[in-house]
Amino acid sequence: MQLKGKIFIEGKIIVKTGLMIGGSDTDVMIGGIENNVIKNSEGIPYIPGSSLKGKIRCLLELAEGRYQGLIIVSEKDDSGKFKKHYNEFNNAEEYEKIKNKYKDNSQYKISIKANHCNCGECDICAIFGVSASVNSKVGRTRLYVRDAELDLIHFEENRDTLFKNLELNYTESKWENTIDRLTSAASNPRLTERVPAGARFNFNLVYNIFEDEDIDRFNFVLKGLRLLEDDYLGGSGSRGYGKIKFDDLEFTIKTLEEYEGKNVAVPIYNGEKKDLSISFEELDFSKVKRRIISESS
Secondary structure (H helix, E strand, O other): OOOOEEEEEEEEEEEOOOEOOEOOOOOOOOOOEEEOEOEOOOOOEEEOHHHHHHHHHHHHHHHHOOOEEEEEEEEEOOOOOEEEEEEEEOOHHHHHHHHHHHOOOOOEEEEEEEEOOOOOOOHHHHHHOOOOOOOOOOOOOOEEEOOEEEOHHHHHHOOOOOOOOOOOOOOEEEEEEEEOOOOOOEEEEEEEEEEOOOOEEEEEEEEEEOOHHHHHHHHHHHHHHHHHHOOOOOOOHHHOOOOEEEEEEEEEEEEHHHHHOOOOOEEOOOOOOOOOOOOHHHOOOHHHHHHHHHHHO
């Protein structure tokens, strides 16, 4: 396996509805806020690359049917304690077969969880990587996702307009309640910290090309970003949090020729679109394809 080049996507993540990616439990609780957003050492919110990459992978696995399920079967021993056993399943038929084996036996308890694909053979494993213990047939991870830092210039320019009512320097607080289904009474009030709508983060993604198939696989990355725009990032997405949009996108590439020369990335899209309406067919991979052909001949 030899590196042939790197594709870069740079742009902005625009927060459309309040964003909450949880921070450490040791964060200072200001004004009774229970759920803090993650911040850097200077107290500025950011989006971890792990959160972005994990969410994109999850959505692609759901779209491609590549997630792997685990049925956790807890068996009661002679002392009355339950010991866990793990049973993998890859489709609904396998799940039903394992579940039916144990469901009517009081000696067992059954729970279920879903894991990411770890087969080491599919396109998703090639792009996102596999566990170190897996003997991967697709080689090294292709996709790197950097931490997305808050666009401070944009934030300060809009502090007196978009962000003038913030309780904290870079975030807002929102009350959450639990609603009693019988009386409709609100209970358990709590404050949640969110990055406000209108904030922007600097987005940076690196995609490694090792073989010709990796160029076609890059379309999965675009698909994952589009799926994320129509889903949510962070917590409480079903309650309206975490809608984002990718914008001001630039697509560039460096082959080994650039690294051996001036180290300047070359654009692979020269149109006027700046969002994910850019199609895979509009990207120009001819430079790296020539490199692959010349090295394989």
